Amino acid sequence: MNAPETSVLIRTFNEEKHLPALLASLGEQEYKDFEIVLVDSGSLDRTREIAEPIVQKLLRIKSQDFTFGYSLNVGCEASEGRFIAIVSAHTLPVDDKWLGKLVEPLRHENTAMSYGRQVGVASSKYSEIQDLGRMFGKRSKVLRPPDYYANNANSAVRKQLWQQHIFDETLPGLEDAEWAKYWMGKGYQVVYEPDAPLYHIHEENWQQVKRRYYREALAAKWIGAKSPKTAIKEAAREVLYTIFDFGKLFTPLPSADAPRKRDLGMSSEILKFRIHKGLGTVQGLLDGAVMQDPESRDAMYFDRSCRAVVVRGPRRASLATIQLPDIKPGEVLIRTAYCGVTDRDSIIPEASGGNRHLSGQSYPFVPGLEMSGRVVSTGPNVINVQDGDPVVVEPMQSCGSCENCLNGDSTNCIDRTYLGRRGNTGGYAELIVVPWRSAHIIPVNLDLKKAALGAPMAMAIKGINRLTNSWSSAPEVKNCAVVGAGTIGHLAAKLLENLGHSVTVFDKNKDRLKLFDGSGIATSETSEALSGFDAIVEATGNAVELDTVLHRSPPGATILLLGIPYGTREFTFESIAAYDKTVVGSIGSASQDFIHAIPLLSELDLSAFMTRVIPLEDFDLGWEETRQEKHLKVLLKLDDNLP
Numbered sequence: 041m042n043a044p045e046t047s048v049l050i051r052t053f054n055e056e057k058h059l060p061a062l063l064a065s066l067g068e069q070e071y072k073d074f075e076i077v078l079v080d081s082g083s084l085d086r087t088r089e090i091a092e093p094i095v096q097k098l099l100r101i102k103s104q105d106f107t108f109g110y111s112l113n114v115g116c117e118a119s120e121g122r123f124i125a126i127v128s129a130h131t132l133p134v135d136d137k138w139l140g141k142l143v144e145p146l147r148h149e150n151t152a153m154s155y156g157r158q159v160g161v162a163s164s165k166y167s168e169i170q171d172l173g174r175m176f177g178k179r180s181k182v183l184r185p186p187d188y189y190a191n192n193a194n195s196a197v198r199k200q201l202w203q204q205h206i207f208d209e210t211l212p213g214l215e216d217a218e219w220a221k222y223w224m225g226k227g228y229q230v231v232y233e234p235d236a237p238l239y240h241i242h243e244e245n246w247q248q249v250k251r252r253y254y255r256e257a258l259a260a261k262w263i264g265a266k267s268p269k270t271a272i273k274e275a276a277r278e279v280l281y282t283i284f285d286f287g288k289l290f291t292p293l294p295s296a297d298a299p300r301k302r303d304l305g306m307s308s309e310i311l312k313f314r315i316h317k318g319l320g321t322v323q324g325l326l327d328g329a330v331m332q333d334p335e336s337r338d339a340m341y342f343d344r345s346c347r348a349v350v351v352r353g354p355r356r357a358s359l360a361t362i363q364l365p366d367i368k369p370g371e372v373l374i375r376t377a378y379c380g381v382t383d384r385d386s387i388i389p390e391a392s393g394g395n396r397h398l399s400g401q402s403y404p405f406v407p408g409l410e411m412s413g414r415v416v417s418t419g420p421n422v423i424n425v426q427d428g429d430p431v432v433v434e435p436m437q438s439c440g441s442c443e444n445c446l447n448g449d450s451t452n453c454i455d456r457t458y459l460g461r462r463g464n465t466g467g468y469a470e471l472i473v474v475p476w477r478s479a480h481i482i483p484v485n486l487d488l489k490k491a492a493l494g495a496p497m498a499m500a501i502k503g504i505n506r507l508t509n510s511w512s513s514a515p516e517v518k519n520c521a522v523v524g525a526g527t528i529g530h531l532a533a534k535l536l537e538n539l540g541h542s543v544t545v546f547d548k549n550k551d552r553l554k555l556f557d558g559s560g561i562a563t564s565e566t567s568e569a570l571s572g573f574d575a576i577v578e579a580t581g582n583a584v585e586l587d588t589v590l591h592r593s594p595p596g597a598t599i600l601l602l603g604i605p606y607g608t609r610e611f612t613f614e615s616i617a618a619y620d621k622t623v624v625g626s627i628g629s630a631s632q633d634f635i636h637a638i639p640l641l642s643e644l645d646l647s648a649f650m651t652r653v654i655p656l657e658d659f660d661l662g663w664e665e666t667r668q669e670k671h672l673k674v675l676l677k678l679d680d681n682l683p
Contacts (some may be wrong), residue, residue: 047119156236257324408467
């Protein structure tokens, strides 16, 4: 096939919100002779998933390697067109003639670059709309020195010239102006084409506004377009623009270039925009040291934050923004889909650090033990998982290198920790970093809501395996009792029935017992009638119930303790030893338990766990409903794109 005349080059980082509209608009352009090349800089959202079925070339670079020039050069190198149209992912062509109009000036051999008009949208900041109007007028022009300010948010270049002079990869911005300046110095033209307009959508917080203008000022200083001496002039310009903005705001005349409806409430926004832009510009011209520090430099380019529930102390839990750690070798970054609320979570609002449920916990922390999600990116030395894989995550984080781990006994890892403890972010965060070995791939057709039950399912499986392995007789149908119809008890009952055993569940909560209606599992409201059972699973963690089980279980019974922790209580072993009873303890789970749990998540009827799904911001409601036992399980949904 013949190469396309034009390559449309898009740079992305976390652009799932705006990218679909841009790609759809490209498909509607009158000019059709183009390919789409997308360069992604380690997006943490669904950017690549959205792009993959549509673009012709999807390229990836590491976030730490990003500069505007480098990402463009990677894309230009892969482009096959003789023209390269460059467009920001958070833009949208105004009409279907945009691309044809943008590349038309390049048909003149003396034109090195063209760039189009940019306009704001209803969500744009008022002062930025005014700036766009000043920078991108309605008349075409050919740039003349010292005006080199072409803009790669909406531009097109000749690939042949790019091959002779690539974009400067050292600049923190204005790589477009440097490129334009170079070719203008060689006698080529840079043309502004207002008939190629697009909407430029900036949805930045004030710190991001300041960072953007800091980068641009620093770059302008590096290419010689500005100097520290111009800092006072730039500050004075922003003061003047502030006056102009207020003048337009209060004028009674309609403004055709203002997509926002004007109101007096914009006054504060105007002041904040001009202050942050002015400060960023002046600091960039006078300073520049920030870009020398890798962490600060990364913050200048990317917003690597996410929402999370942060617990800072008793009665001090709130939804906040946290920064993501770097992904180290052997680690994966996961976008959380769903996280189950546990009994341990529900006592957080009132618990102190010394509470037995929070033993060893320190503040602040992000809770969440039961979670499912998708892999976003992987660090070096990661095997078995890759980007986009749906996964369930082990809550226990073993070291993988101690003697117990090497012998397959990761449950007793000497350095084990858990999600939400010892600095590990839990599943109440939109994005978390975990060791790759704790992320287990699930079938693509397994509902991620069900997958969030992977941790309690694995815990129940481990316990049931310990129970059945302790039976001295050959495998046969056993008469089993499960005391406690909460999450673990419900799952244990389902597992025992799935193995072919007769099961009766005991619980005082009638609503939880009703969930077994029609399942073939018997129920009872009193746990005192335990005679006649070969095996009893204690799944409440209640010391009184445990005492009942130990004393009322029949001779020869096997008792599995799944309800840890239990309170302190005096009792004698006489009722155990004298009646040949066996007590088996089980806590946590290991990787092999997750491997066994995953197919059972699809096989067993778990609909009773799916009745209550609420957004992350309602986490406190989830805690309250869990304390009141209103639902078998409350699931928090962290990914708004899921049903």
